[in-house]
Amino acid sequence: GENVEQHPSTLSVQEGDSAVIKCTYSDSASNYFPWYKQELGKRPQLIIDIRSNVGEKKDQRIAVTLNKTAKHFSLHITETQPEDSAVYFCAASMGGGTSYGKLTFGQGTILTVHP
């Protein structure tokens, strides 16, 4: 089955700096890669996703890049703010067949943004 590795496990930045979180996946059939933000005691919240037919997607201060050949994808947060502090999870899934919609998650990254 799919295996997703996520690094780093913790990331501490100063407000205004950029943050980058990286994930690798094992199954070349995976074609959908979402990122979730989870604040303490809250549900995971989908913040951005990318499909295998594109290499990059951007939404205001966050962007995701995908390298299908190398099987890795990354989350980039620019101009970080204290409210960006949370646990971030990457995930991968295959869009069809018996694995339709199933998400395999990375281990998570605790991001702390210091004012």
Add this chain to the structure above:
Amino acid sequence: SAVISQKPSRDICQRGTSLTIQCQVDSQVTMMFWYRQQPGQSLTLIATANQGSEATYESGFVIDKFPISRPNLTFSTLTVSNMSPEDSSIYLCSASTGSYNEQFFGPGTRLTVL
């Protein structure tokens, strides 16, 4: 995005008992899933709740321990049976809508087994 609710939000149970968690979506969805998130850990898929048929379980999870129902396109239940302290965790349901597989989560049920 779909609005997903879960009941109960939390519970404290005695070992050997069972708890049924309900998940309600405000619109019809293609897929519903159940995940477990142990304290400080990532999310692990328990099973896919299939409408009108038996759930599809992931390795390490069995129907006798985690029976799942999905009677229609907006509702599902997960039962945690014969509980032990190792079952203490947060249980989350999720729903996937449309052809792009975006998956949204319920608020979770925090279960403590004594």
